Amino acid sequence: MNAPLKTTVQPVVRTNLDFKLDEIPRFWFGGDPFLTRMFDALSLTFPDGERYFIQSVRLFRDQITDPELQKRVADFIRQEAQHGIAHDKMNDMMRKQNMPVDQFITRLNKMMGYDLKHRSAQFNIAVTAAAEHLTALMAETFYAYKDTLKEAHPYVRALFAWHAIEEMEHRDVAFDVMKQVGDVPENLRKFTLAWTSVLMIGFTIYRANVMLKHDGFTPRQLLQMNIRGLPWFFGKKGKLTRMGRQYRDWFKKDFHPSQHPVIAQYDVWLKTLAETGDPIQAGEAFWQAAKD
Ligand SMILES: [Fe+2]
């Protein structure tokens, strides 16, 4: 792992990956209800969120003249569509647990539908590019250190690992569309990251709490879980807190996603998938290769 870190990788479309999600336990994150439901809450927005990203990018597709960017956009769309299919299976699992998945999704679609209809194409592509910045940072932060997802069930860890790999691969596609043909004012670009972060974090915590209520936890237990669990993400040594510098790089005038290295063990995932054809083994090797 002493080779210089890559800064760009090309999107590769992979289909029909099976993560055997129907075999995972209810509280798949080491039996921890709070961490499980926080990740569930994040995961359940992916299918429709990613369909919104696709629609936002499509608003500019006709204006792209660079054939290479055209190709990356096509692969971006196909990758996000595959993520939607895989995370829909997680949603089915949550539905079986009587979680109000469809209520959450209906509300989310109302919000995103409003944005597509009533706000500018510039706003929507900037939100998408900002959300892609967040997903690439999450990919890095959840897999850079072995400790972070140590307690997670290997199958879900593998699902998120594949998603992390592809978020790395296409992290600059929406950004390049925004820059090349989006004509997005700098202030709007900067604003949308703050806006998207507040919504994503706020709604994730809210949905996780609603799900925990459906799991049967009392308000008092919920409060205790939040007090204990939120610092895991946002505390001084929180998993998301440590991405602060990369997060804020967005606000630099000349920022581009390729200024951040691609996750160090990227090749391990590719190699293992090529050797075994099994995304669960690839995810396991990827996680094992993370820093201690
Ligand atoms: Fe995705």
Ligand SMILES: [Fe+2]
């Ligand atoms: Fe993405």
